[in-house]
Amino acid sequence: MMEAVKAVLKAYFTTELIRSRGLVFGLMNMILWILLFTAPIILFRPPNTDPSVMSAYAFAAVLVFMSYSMATWDWAWELRWLMTRGLLEYIIASGRSIFILYVGVLPVSFMWMVLALTLVYGLLSLLAAPPAIAVYDPLIMIIGFTLFLMVLFAHALILGGTTISVGTSGPVMEFISWILPIATGGLVPLRNMPVVIQRIAIYTPYSYPAELIRYSILGVEPILSLQETILYGSLFAISYFIAGLIYFKIQLKKLLKEGPKTVGMY
Amino acid sequence: MSFKDIIVAEFRFVYADVFRRKSILFMFITYPYMLTAFVLLIGYSMGSASVFMERVGIDPAIFFIVAGFTLMAILGVGDDLLWRPLFDEWMGTLPYVMASPVSRIQHYLAIPIPRLILVLISGSTSVVPVLVYYYGLQGLYEGLAIIIMAGLASLMSVTLVMVIMGIVYGMGGENWRIINVLRPLFLILVGAYYPRYLMPLAGRIVSWIIPSSHVIEAIHKMIAGLVSGPIDILMLLGIATALFILYAPPGVKSIIYWEKSKMREGVNV
Numbered sequence: 001m002m003e004a005v006k007a008v009l010k011a012y013f014t015t016e017l018i019r020s021r022g023l024v025f026g027l028m029n030m031i032l033w034i035l036l037f038t039a040p041i042i043l044f045r046p047p048n049t050d051p052s053v054m055s056a057y058a059f060a061a062v063l064v065f066m067s068y069s070m071a072t073w074d075w076a077w078e079l080r081w082l083m084t085r086g087l088l089e090y091i092i093a094s095g096r097s098i099f100i101l102y103v104g105v106l107p108v109s110f111m112w113m114v115l116a117l118t119l120v121y122g123l124l125s126l127l128a129a130p131p132a133i134a135v136y137d138p139l140i141m142i143i144g145f146t147l148f149l150m151v152l153f154a155h156a157l158i159l160g161g162t163t164i165s166v167g168t169s170g171p172v173m174e175f176i177s178w179i180l181p182i183a184t185g186g187l188v189p190l191r192n193m194p195v196v197i198q199r200i201a202i203y204t205p206y207s208y209p210a211e212l213i214r215y216s217i218l219g220v221e222p223i224l225s226l227q228e229t230i231l232y233g234s235l236f237a238i239s240y241f242i243a244g245l246i247y248f249k250i251q252l253k254k255l256l257k258e259g260p261k262t263v264g265m266y
Numbered sequence: 267m268s269f270k271d272i273i274v275a276e277f278r279f280v281y282a283d284v285f286r287r288k289s290i291l292f293m294f295i296t297y298p299y300m301l302t303a304f305v306l307l308i309g310y311s312m313g314s315a316s317v318f319m320e321r322v323g324i325d326p327a328i329f330f331i332v333a334g335f336t337l338m339a340i341l342g343v344g345d346d347l348l349w350r351p352l353f354d355e356w357m358g359t360l361p362y363v364m365a366s367p368v369s370r371i372q373h374y375l376a377i378p379i380p381r382l383i384l385v386l387i388s389g390s391t392s393v394v395p396v397l398v399y400y401y402g403l404q405g406l407y408e409g410l411a412i413i414i415m416a417g418l419a420s421l422m423s424v425t426l427v428m429v430i431m432g433i434v435y436g437m438g439g440e441n442w443r444i445i446n447v448l449r450p451l452f453l454i455l456v457g458a459y460y461p462r463y464l465m466p467l468a469g470r471i472v473s474w475i476i477p478s479s480h481v482i483e484a485i486h487k488m489i490a491g492l493v494s495g496p497i498d499i500l501m502l503l504g505i506a507t508a509l510f511i512l513y514a515p516p517g518v519k520s521i522i523y524w525e526k527s528k529m530r531e532g533v534n535v
Contacts, residue, residue, distance in 0.1 A: 025443035032450035039460045040305055040330075043321050044313030054312045061308055171293040178300045182307060192311035 004096060005103045012104030016112070026112070031119050034062060035127075042128055051129035056218055057188070059131040062120050064186040064210050066113060071152040072177040074109040075102070076159035083164070098252065136219045143230060144212030150237040151205050155180075157244030161251035186210045189220045198223060205240040208233025267368050272376040280346075280380040294342065294384050298334030298392035305330050305459075322461060323490040331396045332489060336416045336458045336482055339385040341449075343378040343420035347427045348449065350377060351435050351524070352442050360528070370525050371518050374431075378424050382417050389413035412485055415503075419456070419481035422506045425513035426477060432520025436527040457482050477509035 017023040038058055045054050078101065082088040091098060124131050135141055159173065181187050183197060184206035190198050201207035202224070211222035211229055222229045267275075284291050306326060309318065318326045354360040363373075393412050397405030430448060434441045454460065455473045462473045462483050473479045484502040487493050 022443065025447055029443075029446040029450060032447065032454060036450055036454050036459055037301075037305060039454070040333075041309045041312065043460075043464070044309035044315070044318045044326070046313055046317045049313065057312050058308065171287070171289040175289075175293060175296065175300075178304065182300065182303050187304070188307050188311040193307070 004100055008101055008104035009107065010104075012108045016108050023115075027115060027119055030116050031123055034120055035123060038062070038124070039127065045128070050132070052132040055124040055128045055131035056133050058124055058128075059117075059121060059133060060214050060218055061181075061187040063117060064213070065181050066116060067148065067152055068155070068181050068186065069177050070109050070113055071156040072159060072173055074105060074112075075152075075156035076163060077173060078102075078105055079160045080163045088164075092256065133217050134219075135217060137216045140212055140226070140230075141216035143234075144209050144216055147233050147237040148209035148213060150241045151209055154205070154237070154240040154244030157241075157248040161244075161248040164255045165251040180206060184210070189214055189218075190223045191221070202232075205233075205236035208236060269372050269376065272368060272372055273379050276376045277380045284384070291384075291387075294338060294388045295391045297338050298331055298388065301334035301337065302327070302330040321464070323492070324486070325400070328396060328400060328489055329486075330459075331392055332412055332485060333458045335389055335392045335412070336419060336456075336485065337453060338388055339416040339420045340423055340453070340456060340458070340478060342384055342388075343381045344423050344427050344452070345449075346377050346381055347374060347424065348431055348445055349442075350374075351431065352445075364525070364528055370521050374428055374521055375424065378421065382420065385417050385420060386413055389416060408488065411488065415481050415485050415488075418503065418506070419478040419485075422477035422481055422510045423452075423456075425510050425517040428517030429513055429520045432517070432522070432524040436520070436524040438527065438531060452476070455479065457486075461486055475509065477506040477513070480506040480509070 015022065016026070041058060042054070045051060079088070079098075082091065082101075091101065121131060159176065183200055184204045185193055185197065185201040186206060190201055190207060190211060193201070208222075208229055211224075212233060214220045215222055215226070215229075224232070309315075309326060315326050318329075322329060351360065354363050363370075389409070389412065393416075394406060394409035397409040397412075399405070401408065431445075434444050434448070437444075455469065456476055456479045457465065457473055462470055462479055465473060480502040484499045487498060487502075493499060
């Protein structure tokens, strides 16, 4: 088992970060995309607004957006890649859990995330001012990030499950990874959003962790009281995670019965 | 096989895919709205629309729906060219492409043409409704002019994309990583999201050598009402066309370089 874990970790680390300067090119690509969309946002800043506060809001938005992208593309989409390369069959035939791959995927994607956020921090410092981020409440921050992780895992399980059962296409995944953070208050504090979006957002598991994280690092009050946000957020996150696990297992069973779907290109 | 036959074949290939995978069509239509919502939500929550208008001279909703659409127009056409050799290699069809008697130059010139129809659809469902909502009948005319100009902007990028594509793929190795860096850089420098006149001097200089950036500047001038006469627009379109023609010979050479390097080294199957 440990041998498989080591091999998987080494393989992902080499492919994603070392081979052909993957880390350098990957970070450059990511930073340019972020620059494309954040540079015009700075044009909205009134001259009397503290640029470091605006940077902090932008940093929190990028953090949430990139986390969704990580769950969508690094975790769920990995299964699609395995299918297009014809590797999924070998993993199934090896008799090991499909999740063994994630021993390699998760550390690399978290490492990537930390590096990317450091670069985003630097970029925002250059474009406007260093983001005014502080830990206002460490306990809420821990709760917020724990719930956020649970929601991200559940999100990846549902997308991954759908991918292995019906072979979801890239555009659908892309749509989900854009629309979710927009519609569930992931990018902007819910109290600054239109009432319609606020109403939609509080009925989804995604909004609560984002509200808690923003409260703990930006000091922005959630639209519900803190106790309510933690309570509903925990209930939503736990149920979503359990639902994600059950859904994935059902889809996996279906896959084992019917065989992997033949899928085309992106 | 004549150039017309290649275009017809490309049309069939692209639209069979679009109608089979309706998600692509759906994305083409919804993307400008999603990108607009993304920027506007963050922008409005952190600042104000009036500040943006003061700086750029255009209402942010109009500016970003046009920006989202032009981005999709350029990406829709440019991506098809940039990724085609790689997709062919991954799918294992590159050896057949190389073995085919069809001219590679004609083939790559034909690739963007079917995608231009998708640009028209995307523009008529994004820019036109928003401009009609804001300006009524005048908005319809302006919207149609923007669609035509965005189509031109994407076409004008073809020869430059051919230069880049041939050089990068000709170098060999995991070249998609370089393409991944060049794509967003290109999109920043064309100035769809951040107007060229607000860029730092170095950015403006590099932006100037990209043909599409001149067409996009013409679009911005038009929606900001800064056009004193048709000559303003025609001059920018003229510069874009001149650059497009200027990049054509190196574009052709670049494709030949890629083709020769593939013939020399062989393709991965």
